[in-house]
Amino acid sequence: YKDTHLYFRGATNFRSHIQWLIKEHSLASAERVMLTGVSAGGIATFLWGEYIRSLLEKPKGFFMVVDSGIFLNEPS
Numbered sequence: 001y002k003d004t005h006l007y008f009r010g011a012t013n014f015r016s017h018i019q020w021l022i023k024e025h026s027l028a029s030a031e032r033v034m035l036t037g038v039s040a041g042g043i044a045t046f047l048w049g050e051y052i053r054s055l056l057e058k059p060k061g062f063f064m065v066v067d068s069g070i071f072l073n074e075p076s
Helices: 010-025 040-055
Strands: 032-038 061-067
Touching (some): 010 040, 040 061
Parallel strands (some): 032 061
16 A cells, blocks of 8 residues: 555465364364355355365354355446
8 A cells, every 4th residue: 555565364364263263162073054244254155165164074064144245247
């Protein structure tokens, strides 16, 4: 911004947080997991859902609930 380099580390932060959930709250052994997101978080649900699902050992259910996560390129 204004001759300053910006670094975005959202993906690194997200993976770190998921690893913390696995370690501290046994996320990997959860039987049922629901991932939700609204607006831009809905897009993140689409983008990260399969990654999180791949970390689960034997899930009986994995659900992704998206609310308003698709942005159409249409004139107002």
